[in-house]
Amino acid sequence: MERRIVITGIGVVTPIGIGCEEFWTSLLNGRSGIAPVQSLDTSDYNVHRGAEVKEFNAEKYILNLDATRLGRASQFAIAAARLALADAGVEIGSLDQKRAGVSMGTTSGEPREVERFDDSYVSKNLDRIGPEFLARYPCHVIPAHVASELNFSGVNIMIPTACAAGNYAIAHAFDVMRAERSDLMLAGGSDAFSRITFTGFARLGAVAPETCQPFDRLRKGMIPGEGAGVLVLEPLDRARRRGARIYAEVGGYGLSCDAHHMTAAHPQGDGAERAMQQALADSKTKPEDVSYISAHGTGTLTNDRLETIAVKRLFKDAAYRIPISSVKSMLGHTMGAASAIEAAVCALAVFNDRVPPTINLNDPDPECDLDYVPNFARDLRINVAMNNAYAFGGNNASLILRKRELLN
Amino acid sequence: MITGMGVISPLGDSPARLHDSLCQGLSGIKPIQLFSTAGLGCPLGGEILDFDAAKYLGGERNLRPLDRTSRLVVSAAQLALKDSGWSAEMRAAQEVGLVLGTMFCSVHTISEFDRRTLEAGPAYASPMDFSNTVINAAAGQTAIVHNLRGVNTTISTGVTSGLEAISYATDLIRSGRARALLAGGADELCFESFYGFDRAGLLCRSNDSAGDFPIPFDSRRNGLALGEGAALLMLEDVALARERGARILGEIRGHGSSYDCSRGQEDKDSVQAVASAIRQALHDGFILPCELDCLSASANGSVAGDRHEAQGAFVGLSGQAHKLPVTAIKSMLGETLGASGPMQAVSLLETMRDGVLPGIPHLEEIEDDFPLDMARAQSHEADVINGLINSIGLDGHCCSLILSRGEA
Numbered sequence: 001m002e003r004r005i006v007i008t009g010i011g012v013v014t015p016i017g018i019g020c021e022e023f024w025t026s027l028l029n030g031r032s033g034i035a036p037v038q039s040l041d042t043s044d045y046n047v048h049r050g051a052e053v054k055e056f057n058a059e060k061y062i063l064n065l066d067a068t069r070l071g072r073a074s075q076f077a078i079a080a081a082r083l084a085l086a087d088a089g090v091e092i093g094s095l096d097q098k099r100a101g102v103s104m105g106t107t108s109g110e111p112r113e114v115e116r117f118d119d120s121y122v123s124k125n126l127d128r129i130g131p132e133f134l135a136r137y138p139c140h141v142i143p144a145h146v147a148s149e150l151n152f153s154g155v156n157i158m159i160p161t162a163c164a165a166g167n168y169a170i171a172h173a174f175d176v177m178r179a180e181r182s183d184l185m186l187a188g189g190s191d192a193f194s195r196i197t198f199t200g201f202a203r204l205g206a207v208a209p210e211t212c213q214p215f216d217r218l219r220k221g222m223i224p225g226e227g228a229g230v231l232v233l234e235p236l237d238r239a240r241r242r243g244a245r246i247y248a249e250v251g252g253y254g255l256s257c258d259a260h261h262m263t264a265a266h267p268q269g270d271g272a273e274r275a276m277q278q279a280l281a282d283s284k285t286k287p288e289d290v291s292y293i294s295a296h297g298t299g300t301l302t303n304d305r306l307e308t309i310a311v312k313r314l315f316k317d318a319a320y321r322i323p324i325s326s327v328k329s330m331l332g333h334t335m336g337a338a339s340a341i342e343a344a345v346c347a348l349a350v351f352n353d354r355v356p357p358t359i360n361l362n363d364p365d366p367e368c369d370l371d372y373v374p375n376f377a378r379d380l381r382i383n384v385a386m387n388n389a390y391a392f393g394g395n396n397a398s399l400i401l402r403k404r405e406l407l408n
Numbered sequence: 409m410i411t412g413m414g415v416i417s418p419l420g421d422s423p424a425r426l427h428d429s430l431c432q433g434l435s436g437i438k439p440i441q442l443f444s445t446a447g448l449g450c451p452l453g454g455e456i457l458d459f460d461a462a463k464y465l466g467g468e469r470n471l472r473p474l475d476r477t478s479r480l481v482v483s484a485a486q487l488a489l490k491d492s493g494w495s496a497e498m499r500a501a502q503e504v505g506l507v508l509g510t511m512f513c514s515v516h517t518i519s520e521f522d523r524r525t526l527e528a529g530p531a532y533a534s535p536m537d538f539s540n541t542v543i544n545a546a547a548g549q550t551a552i553v554h555n556l557r558g559v560n561t562t563i564s565t566g567v568t569s570g571l572e573a574i575s576y577a578t579d580l581i582r583s584g585r586a587r588a589l590l591a592g593g594a595d596e597l598c599f600e601s602f603y604g605f606d607r608a609g610l611l612c613r614s615n616d617s618a619g620d621f622p623i624p625f626d627s628r629r630n631g632l633a634l635g636e637g638a639a640l641l642m643l644e645d646v647a648l649a650r651e652r653g654a655r656i657l658g659e660i661r662g663h664g665s666s667y668d669c670s671r672g673q674e675d676k677d678s679v680q681a682v683a684s685a686i687r688q689a690l691h692d693g694f695i696l697p698c699e700l701d702c703l704s705a706s707a708n709g710s711v712a713g714d715r716h717e718a719q720g721a722f723v724g725l726s727g728q729a730h731k732l733p734v735t736a737i738k739s740m741l742g743e744t745l746g747a748s749g750p751m752q753a754v755s756l757l758e759t760m761r762d763g764v765l766p767g768i769p770h771l772e773e774i775e776d777d778f779p780l781d782m783a784r785a786q787s788h789e790a791d792v793i794n795g796l797i798n799s800i801g802l803d804g805h806c807c808s809l810i811l812s813r814g815e816a
Binding site: 044045098101106107108109111114115117118119121122126129130131133134135137138139140141144147148151152153154155156157158159160161162168172175178179181195196199200201202203204255256257258259260261262263271274282391392393394395 | 473503505506511512513515518519521522523525526527529530531533534535538539540541542543544545547548549551552554555556557558559560561562563564565566569572576579580583585600601603604605607608609610665666667668669670671677681684688801803804805
């Protein structure tokens with residue numbers, strides 16, 4: 001029989017709270033993390049708001065490595081990993097660390113390290129760049145730093161599939177555990193607020209001037225953000241043996257590629273539909289059994305429409321009965337961390353039977369006519385949650401989480 | 409099953425040309441023309457001179473938005489699809505995916521985009537260039553050009569990225585998640601990454617007693633040369649390959665990965681990590697050390713890395729390493745980072761076909777305690793049925809893979 005894999009711990013570093021509890025409370029209360037950008041001078045830009053993580057103290061979480069020598073995305077990742085392990089009640093000493101691994105996703109890796117290089121280059125002070133550039137910049141250092149901090153010498157991988165990366169990383173961890181290559185995986189995503197990302201989305205005209213309003217008729221775009229989300233994945237038998245709290249089971253996943261355009265989704269949502277379809281098939285879930293969908297829901301004109309089309313194409317009439325929400329309305333778009341944080345949202349929704357709202361949704365777009373849980377959280381039995389994520393490069397990933405009571 | 413290969417390298421753009429060059433002991437490592445190395449400690453690199461993607465794609469059409477890394481991947485993909493017989497019609501009928509390993513994708517594109525923001529202001533940063541700043545850009549661009557609508561994943565684990573990508577793809581096929589995948593890796597030579605390696609003191613110094621080359625495993629080695637390229641294998645499940653009458657070049661028997669938490673700083677841990685990856689690959693492929701016929705080493709001339717690999721191979725192969733013929737093709741190609749493991753795979757498949765194993769040019773004095781009695785400066789005959797490929801990172805990641813000869 002196939003090994004069953006469950007989520008036993010959640011760690012998040014987000015613009016609306018650090019740690020699972022604060023984050024979940026903020027979500028249910030519809031709190032927004034969107035504010036004027038502080039880490040970058042935006043006076044030369046036509047947009048000025050972002051979703052940054054405030055009051056983050058890296059030293060609180062990083063105990064074995066020197067936090068001052070790590071990039072911000074690595075710091076977030078380690079903090080989220082530590083929080084997730086603590087939440088799971090895992091004693092690191094009780095683990096076989098050779099069988100413990102890390103699977104992470106990101107959009108930009110450690111962009112601030114290359115930005116420092118560029119500042120030095122432009123000001124003709126490249127001599128200021130030393131060996132730390134190679135040691136801190138390449139994106140694989142993020143899972144490496146997490147593992148070195150925790151002394152985990154098993155599987156260690158970075159899957160940088162941009163804004164869907166967190167889902168890819170969790171999906172890979174699921175496969176690694178099912179193949180019995182690991183007994184515990186930390187899986188998620190991390191990204192730091194960056195000049196490059198902010199500039200790029202601003203130049204694409206994709207950044208909203210004020211706020212993020214997914215599915216609203218007046219929505220004006222996404223809000224760049226930052227953060228990290230990490231889940232603890234364990235086999236069911238191990239989790240039961242140690243009496244762990246089980247948030248949800250990972251049911252399966254689907255991945256696809258539009259092969260259509262680098263930054264624009266397929267006009268009929270083709271790739272998105274195929275990823276969802278595969279996730280349902282992989283987890284042996286009937287479409288009508290899906291009780292909640294966490295949308296990619298960036299708040300751009302096209303994303304929200306195409307996502308709606310794809311959901312309708314796959315779920316047909318059932319689409320109108322499934323609550324769908326976009327937590328990006330509160331968190332902004334935390335890039336490679338987004339779908340990992342949203343997987344945490346799905347796990348919490350399944351565990352608590354509550355669905356967080358899509359805030360700022362007052363005047364629904366007539367072309368977005370599904371139930372987006374506007375503005376207020378809802379109590380609802382959630383047996384199966386689907387987490388959708390889409391990215392530059394046409395990368396699509398859907399993940400299925402389901403309730404522990406359904407486990408036999 | 410491996411049914412095709414595509415390679416773009418400093419030593420040729422076909423597996424046969426690459427292999428012949430390697431067996432003749434030709435070096436692709438020369439003074440760099442792509443950018444100025446003035447003021448840097450090493451002027452050498454494995455550059456692909458006169459690289460022109462249009463030559464492979466039949467014109468410039470579709471190529472305009474692609475940077476050098478993407479052009480390398482698109483070209484190698486074209487060659488691998490052709491070599492394996494996957495026509496455009498077949499790709500329209502059956503999903504083909506891509507798993508690409510890359511350390512940087514293009515740090516040059518990322519840095520240029522950011523420098524333009526700094527120098528001219530954000531209003532002058534190009535939205536098209538922004539879409540190439542994501543680390544999955546090359547995989548996404550390649551999917552668009554070749555209509556690859558299946559799984560599209562980018563893996564980034566430093567030097568091991570490419571071999572890790574092949575391992576990931578192998579598992580997707582084994583578990584039935586995919587039937588046909590291009591898998592391999594790529595990295596470009598560019599000023600930004602070169603500068604990082606130079607500042608980290610990892611490049612071989614020219615004008616040294618050892619001459620201008622990296623000499624893996626030699627006691628006089630003093631560093632690596634950076635190279636560039638792309639190499640992709642076409643992987644298919646056995647039923648599909650047989651059904652369509654594909655020529656089978658070889659088989660991926662097993663793979664293993666581990667992580668050295670000391671990141672190359674503690675010899676004991678580093679050696680253990682190398683050994684662990686090898687042991688897992690043997691275990692995964694049900695192969696005994698005595699059944700291996702050669703080792704394609706990751707060794708690139710770096711002082712600590714080569715030592716960890718030599719000693720790790722001794723431990724991982726239960727003392728059998730000294731009997732194994734060994735090659736280290738980075739002596740001639742340079743360290744091609746994400747492309748390196750897949751390049752080794754291409755070269756090894758050619759050795760399986762024609763029975764000649766490349767030597768390690770300039771190797772005269774194998775370091776005393778390296779158990780590699782069979783390493784030779786000259787190429788020599790070797791009847792290889794099962795071969796081990798190592799990919800050892802600079803900062804902790806280790807991956808090993810076992811290839812077996814095909815029926816052809």
